[in-house]
Amino acid sequence: MFPWFLFSNHMLGFPLIPVGIIAIVGNLISVLGFIWIIDKVRGGNKERKEGGRWRRAQNFFRxxxxxxxxxxxxxxxxxxxxxIALAAGASRQYVTLWQIIAITLWAIALTIAFALGANFNVFRTF
Structure with missing residues (x-):
């Protein structure tokens, strides 16, 4: 049984499915472009920096x-x-794969949550 309510519910006046698809495509374009740029800028230079931020990122990655x-x-x-993943030495392809999976899963989960009536309005005025 197909969940037709996903096409009829609206998020700020927009149908949910197209908004979810646009969210996935937009995020993927920006993140994959970022990964590509970082990989090209780094090139063969894979020297490690030592510092507070670097250690925190390494610990998070490990x-x-x-x-x-x-x-x-x-x-x-x-x-x-x-x-963080690229700086820790992960391959561009592996990072790209997991970014695609993560962006798609989160966009689908949030689209379904909005369709079911979730409200994540953090900018409420009291």
């Missing part, structure tokens, strides 16, 4: 790996997660 960093995208930012 603890969760590429899948964890990618799936934490909405919390830490997809671009930051990709940068």
């Amino acid at each position: 603890k969760y790996g590429v899948p964890g960093v990618s799936l934490a995208g909405p919390l830490i930012g997809y671009h930051i997660g990709a940068a």
